[in-house]
Amino acid sequence: xxxxxxxxxxxxxxxxxxxxxxxxxxxxxxxxxxxxxxxxxxxxxxxxxxxxxxxxxxxxxxxxxxxxxxxxxxxxxxxxxxxxxxxxxxxxxxxxxxxxxxxxxxxxxxxx
Amino acid sequence: xxxxxxxxxxxxxxxxxxxxxxxxxxxxxxxxxxxxxxxxxxxxxxxxxxxxxxxxxxxxxxxxxxxxxxxxxxxxxxxxxxxxxxxxxxxxxxxxxxxxxxxxxxxxxxxxxxxxxx
Numbered sequence: 001x002x003x004x005x006x007x008x009x010x011x012x013x014x015x016x017x018x019x020x021x022x023x024x025x026x027x028x029x030x031x032x033x034x035x036x037x038x039x040x041x042x043x044x045x046x047x048x049x050x051x052x053x054x055x056x057x058x059x060x061x062x063x064x065x066x067x068x069x070x071x072x073x074x075x076x077x078x079x080x081x082x083x084x085x086x087x088x089x090x091x092x093x094x095x096x097x098x099x100x101x102x103x104x105x106x107x108x109x110x111x112x
Numbered sequence: 113x114x115x116x117x118x119x120x121x122x123x124x125x126x127x128x129x130x131x132x133x134x135x136x137x138x139x140x141x142x143x144x145x146x147x148x149x150x151x152x153x154x155x156x157x158x159x160x161x162x163x164x165x166x167x168x169x170x171x172x173x174x175x176x177x178x179x180x181x182x183x184x185x186x187x188x189x190x191x192x193x194x195x196x197x198x199x200x201x202x203x204x205x206x207x208x209x210x211x212x213x214x215x216x217x218x219x220x221x222x223x224x225x226x227x228x229x230x
Contacts, residue, residue: 030216031216033216033218033219035221040200040224040226041223041224042116042118042202042221042222042223042224043202043204043221044221045218045219045220045221048216048217048218048219050216088155090155092216097160097167097168098143098145098160098168098204098206098216098217098219099145099157099160099168099170100145100147100155100157100204100219101157102154102155102156103154104154105154
């Protein structure tokens with residue numbers, strides 16, 4: 001099984017709606033990263049969380065880290081077509097270095 | 113500040129050939145990591161370099177190698193290319209190397225090099 005599971009795998013929402021993407025680890029999290037990727041392009045850094053209960057926001061995107069559940073959630077408020085893309089969570093699982101293990105990604109489509 | 117740059121952006125090679133990809137990290141960043149992204153396997157860690165030394169290595173065959181120069185720029189090399197090596201190769205830079213028990217550091221990715229092996 002995957003060490004980092006993302007859900008859902010894909011999501012289609014109407015513009016203006018809120019949505020949540022989850023990322024769950026089977027191992028201890030030492031750092032949790034959220035990225036956005038347009039197809040075939042590089043990863044755009046969104047946020048990094050590393051303390052249990054930590055919550056960060058950037059524009060309409062909020063991410064939280066639940067250390068006890070080894071889980072993070074990414075919440076988008078009032079979605080816009082510009083939010084469309086693939087959202088990836090990555091985590092440092094081995095407590096050393098910067099090696100990231102990634103989830104399978106969530107493909108988000110926003111209908112105008 | 114300029115972001116992470118990767119060259120070339122696109123590359124087409126033939127089976128059996130070798131290829132070298134280059135990554136220039138954000139100015140001041142000393143850690144460079146390489147990842148392979150394919151539709152089937154997703155994003156997988158290749159290796160990480162810090163201060164010209166390989167610090168971590170993923171589960172890839174020895175045909176995949178890399179190095180880092182004193183200015184933190186990094187190159188990765190793939191020898192004896194196989195069709196399955198076709199992928200988007202991404203590099204990420206970070207200010208420092210995270211150490212056991214310490215804080216994690218933000219990691220920024222480049223645009224990637226799309227390698228096609230025919």
